[in-house]
């Protein structure tokens with residue numbers, strides 16, 4: 436950096452600080468509301484596919500869908516951490532734990548079909564728990580979006 440030649444010492448210091456901050460850049464990529472939207476749009480069909488596969492008793496497809504859903508939901512935690520929404524982070528942790536438990540059941544040689552149903556209910560409850568607070572629907576288009584006012 437060039438030596439500070441401004442006579443106003445305060446301004447000089449402020450400039451130095453802002454340069455230092457911008458040079459530092461963000462330590463990790465920002466997960467934006469658009470990323471959240473895109474991720475939810477792929478998570479939805481994956482969970483629907485998971486339910487369909489379970490109904491058909493196709494456990495290997497169900498397992499793939501559960502793993503994929505887990506991956507997709509897991510990355511969204513960054514968004515809620517950035518916005519310091521501990522309740523949302525906890526909801527995600529709960530759903531991830533339930534998806535893990537489901538993966539465990541579906542990995543057994545003999546799948547415990549009776550154990551699957553309550554897990555699925557809990558997973559959906561977790562999705563809805565967050566949607567009820569942080570998601571809103573556009574009355575005109577029916578599109579979903581982030582409820583900014585809840586952040």
Ligand code: HEC
Pocket residue numbers: 468471472475476478479480482504508515523524526527530558559561562563565566569570571578579580581582
């Ligand atoms: C911690 C909060 C949170 C959790 C947990 C969560 N979602 Fe979402 N979801 C959102 C928010 C916020 C939106 C609105 C964002 C948007 O669509 O722009 C959303 C939107 C959606 C949409 C609509 C996408 C669109 O725009 O058409 C679907 C489908 C969806 N989520 C599925 C799920 C499923 C399935 C689960 C559970 C496995 C889940 N979500 C869990 C917060 C969450």
